[in-house]
Amino acid sequence: MEKFDFEIVEIPSYKAVGLKWEGSYNEIPELKRIIHHMSQRVNELEGALHPKIQLGLSYHVRPDGFLHYSAYEVCEDQAIPEDMEEITIPAMSYLITHHKKGDDIGHTYHRIYQWFKESEYQPYSEPNVEYFDDLPIKHERYPSDRDLKDPHFDILIPVLKK
Template sequence: MRYETVTLPAYRAVGLKWAGRFSEIEPDLKNVIKQMENRARELEDKVNPDVQLGLSYHVIENGFVHYSVYEVSEEQEIPEGMIEIRVPEWTYVKTTHHKGEDISKTYTDLHNWLFNSNYTAYREADVEYYDPYMPIKHEHYPVDSDRNDPHFDIYIPIVKK
């Protein structure tokens, strides 16, 4: 696996929010992601229309909050039933999960990289996280990605140890 550190500027995203337990991912979260795919055309001011974002925050015991969104310009209105999230400028470790690979191995390898690096996962102040290793996970899915065997970029916010 290849890892790089990158700093992404702050951005605004609009889409759908899901919160639940790991046991509810099938089919609940997958339905929300599919709904966002189907409603993407409602977002006329997408910054990168070819990338759907999956932003996960592990703030629920045995679960997480997930935003299935697109980065949008300030001009974008929020369609009915959607939400807005603002992501601050952060430094991330970035890697790519490739089609045909085991997703759990990709994340295990990423965890090992973090453990052996000069970085640790970023945690927002005054927020309780239930994942001690990667409390915030951002995944960038090309819209042509196969949901049954996806390829996508993973971004984990980091700070120096």
């Protein structure tokens, strides 16, 4: 089996502000426009803590798609621009791995699925929320210098011990 590079890390609670999208997999071209639009608006967030790292926070709460926040981590007193939303991410443990430029994103996620099958961890899901994916919550961190057609980025999956 190929080597899978990952870490389990503890990340404290944080706030993010950005654009919210919910849609089907068929509507992903619209999501891509929203992600691009948010990257153009980071300057509206004076309290952005890492303005060169855009967050993609996906929650698979629909059978045909997902809920997504395209956002930036912000300081506690960040004002929320009109049409944007604030989301608070609780402190959690995460599997973190890096998707490399040139690799197939589906293959990267397949390796994550395989790792969960063989590990002492399971993906975290919020109590009393119905999810429609084996990886119910996916957080991604995109550097601002990524190639949109062949990106490199970090993948963070919240985890619990089995």
